[in-house]
Amino acid sequence: MKSLFYIFTVLLLTSSSSFAQLSNPQQLKLSEQTESDFLLDDTAEERSEVDNFSPFLSVVTILVFVFILVFVGAGIIITVIGLLILFGLIGTGILSASLLIGLNTRSFLKGFKTFLISSTSIIGIYLGLMTFWILSSLLHWWSIETTLLYGAITGLIGGLILGLILSIIIHRLTTYFKTQLKAK
Numbered sequence: 001m002k003s004l005f006y007i008f009t010v011l012l013l014t015s016s017s018s019f020a021q022l023s024n025p026q027q028l029k030l031s032e033q034t035e036s037d038f039l040l041d042d043t044a045e046e047r048s049e050v051d052n053f054s055p056f057l058s059v060v061t062i063l064v065f066v067f068i069l070v071f072v073g074a075g076i077i078i079t080v081i082g083l084l085i086l087f088g089l090i091g092t093g094i095l096s097a098s099l100l101i102g103l104n105t106r107s108f109l110k111g112f113k114t115f116l117i118s119s120t121s122i123i124g125i126y127l128g129l130m131t132f133w134i135l136s137s138l139l140h141w142w143s144i145e146t147t148l149l150y151g152a153i154t155g156l157i158g159g160l161i162l163g164l165i166l167s168i169i170i171h172r173l174t175t176y177f178k179t180q181l182k183a184k
Contacts, residue, residue, distance in 0.1 A: 094118040109171065116170070117163035121156055128155020 094115060102111020132151030136142055142150070 090122060094122065112170075113167045116167050117160060120163035120166065121159035124155040124157075124159020124162065125152050126155065128152060128158060131155075 098111045098115035098118065101114045102108055105111070129148055129151040132147050132154065133144075136144075136147040141147065
């Protein structure tokens, strides 16, 4: 930001010094005369149009633009692959932890409950982060750090509560269907 300020200051000082140089009336008349002569001279205008075109510069510009597009595309692909690997590792960790808890306690219900609560907690964190970030960027509530912290905490608590409620509902539904199947 400071360098941008210095650049604007230097540009402002150089432009004001050039105006100061043209304050002499003789120089003003001379500069007006040369401008009018330039506008009347058609050959000078045609020469400037011809001289400004450079095929090499056009090719270099196109190549630079293509390289920028390629590198942006590669960055997007690398980011997507990294996120897929991250989500895969998180999912594998949740699944393996749930499987180990289920095998250790010899209870399918406890393993499934662990899987459900862990999954909804992780999803709740991501949804809370995104929701609070979008709301804060629209309404300008807090700084980004505070927004992300509140979003993660709220999402975690919401995910835990949702996981517990879903596990109770699924447990009751399975016992209800089990009793209905035994009655027939």
